[in-house]
Amino acid sequence: MRKSLLMTLAMVLVASAAYASDAPAAAAAVAAVGPTAAWATAIGMAIAAGLCGLGQGMGLKAACEGTARNPEAGGKLTVTLILGLAFIESLAIYALVVNLILLFVKPLGA
């Protein structure tokens, strides 16, 4: 699984580098930026969403366990949980914004 993921990533990177290094294929290189950006945003968002999901899940699990063990501390745990979830989710939103910039604003070229 890990091998195939790495292979896919390497193929995408090598393909874009090959397009860029070939002087007569400059037009093709410009055209390849689009798919490369799409790949980059897809992989970036997948990593961000996956890791943020893991973080939020771990936080929620710990809060539920804490409340089950000590119901009186539920209020304080909930506030801490809200803060943690907000921090983690803001990271995912930042990643989304950066990906949208890469995809639509195209700061690295057409």
Place this chain on the structure above:
Amino acid sequence: MMQGTLVQKIDAVLYRRGFALADARSLMRNQILLAAGGSALVCLATGFSSWGLSFAAGALIISVNFWWLAKAAQALVKVRDGAVFTLLTLFYGRLVLTGVAIAALVAWLGASVFGLLAGLSTVVINATLWGVLQIRHKVPATGNGKEA
């Protein structure tokens, strides 16, 4: 006096809307005040430029997001029978709406990206300030050395 009344009014509205925990209410109230005050200030300072409006849009999106997140977190810790599906729908619906709104702003409405990011950061600023204030309240005052 007027500030106290405004805070009390916001607190009353939040309590009626399901923010039963005092700390969660205080967090949400601070977020509303920070987002509204910051947006008004930035819009006036920049003459309602694209940057200011993007800041206001980002602050609004993240405040609505935080509202639903806080409500969902309060309910998730005390899950009642039959509420799980509604909660999950609300949770994912909120995420989808946030994503669509940000995509529309960046891709089609041409919002200023840095303004939008600054607006989205209001929730981080609010949470950080709240945490720092909590730590400051809990740290015991250091004596003058004569106690020993």
